[in-house]
Amino acid sequence: MPLSTPAPRSHLHNRHVVYRGYRREDGLWDIEAELRDTKTGDFTVSSERVWRGGEPIHGMAIRLTVDSQAVVRAIEVAMDDVPHGACPAAAPPMQRMVGSSLARGWRRSIDQHLGGIEGCAHLRELLFNMATAAFQTMVDAVLPADAPPPFLGKCKTWDFDGETVQRIYPMFYQRRHERVA
Structure with missing residues (x-):
């Protein structure tokens, strides 16, 4: 059932999020997530710069490598498009998630290791749903x-x-x- 016809409006923002799951030949699993934010028109962040319509303001990706018990064995982060020079400093703390379990206490672990100013809100948003993507990928093989x-x-x-x-x-x-x- 489609959404109802909306009130008159102006399209301003797009967020595209994609999750992918892979079985690796070495018996591990890669779960990848990407986030891309764009504006439909020019956009200015005060004291920073102007982004042209369609140019990514956020372009980020995460790859979790997990074992069959859904424990994070490795994490890789790319922050190719960010609005502020300080943003890439949020990538190194992501390594704190290695050893965390996607099965139990995943969100609590994200908050504990990357909450507040310890990480990036956008990377945390991607991480939250990576557990679901992992279980969708792994369910038949490891359950x-x-x-x-x-x-x-x-x-x-x-x-x-x-x-x-x-x-x-x-x-x-x-x-x-x-x-x-």
Whole structure:
């Protein structure tokens, strides 16, 4: 169902975010995220410079390399387009995420290692959803057959007591005690 017809308006900003997941030949997994912000017209940041319409204000990418237990083994960050000279200083602290688990406490770990002025708000936004992209990539390969997929119990469609779980995952239907936190 499409959105309704909007009120008259002016298009000013675009944000494009892409996540990709890869299985590596060495048994590890690469999860990549990219963020690109552009304006539709010229844009000025006071005391900085003018960006022409369509020119990226933010152009950032992250690659997480994780093992089969969803633990971060390596992280790489690119900040090719940023609005301020100080922005690239947020890349080195990203190494603090190595050793963190995407499975449990991921957002807490991001806040602990990169919260406030310790990191970049845009890189944190990308990291938040990298766990979801990782599980979408890895679910069939690393999830034990007797464990419910991590998305069960996380939305209306995947309710343990719902028709979809009963039909697709009958072995987990009404098994609330196995919910993944």
